[in-house]
Amino acid sequence: MTTPNPEDRQAPRQARESPSTARPEPAKDASLEEIEADLERTRRDLGETVGALAEKLDVKSQARDQIDETKERVLEQAHEAQDQVAAYTRHARDFVLDERGRxxxxxxxxxxxxxxxxxxxxxxxxxx
Missing domain, CATH: 1.20.5 (Single alpha-helices involved in coiled-coils or other helix-helix interfaces)
Structure with a gap:
């Protein structure tokens, strides 16, 4: 059995995050504009995260989306079936009738x- 490494628990937040989402904190001597830009970016990221979580938890919306996708898929399959039946009917008609329809x-x-x-x-x- 392995014991957890105490250094892992104390690792800075940025080291635990994936490199694509980790953003460097502003330097200690950062200007006010840099700090405000970092705050705005953090607020925007937080807003996106909250929005994504709210979307995942909205069961009614997910159910409606599933219903809409299923309806679209069924309609598409029905149109394909109609096209196939029409093609088969034309082929069968051409097989038994001449150009005058006899x-x-x-x-x-x-x-x-x-x-x-x-x-x-x-x-x-x-x-x-």
Missing amino acids: PNRNGWIIVSALCAVAAVLVIVSDRR
Whole structure:
């Protein structure tokens, strides 16, 4: 078992923060403008942090966002399905109809096959 290093607890705040968020404190001989700029930057950072925390804790807003995202995703999938059905229908129509809109050879074969299946079903149902 390792014991905590007492130096880790006493490390300055800047050393514990990630380098991207750590900002150097103004020097001891800093001008008033530098100190005020640092204070303003700190206030802005604190405001952003509080805003981010409030957003994370706003369950209603998160639920609304999830609902909106789900609605958008469902609508997008419905449009894609409509496009696919329309393309399939056009392809099927082109497969069985000629350029004048009359059944071509494939169309007549399909119609004949459907009639044969219907006739078989009628015969089978009459025998029962």
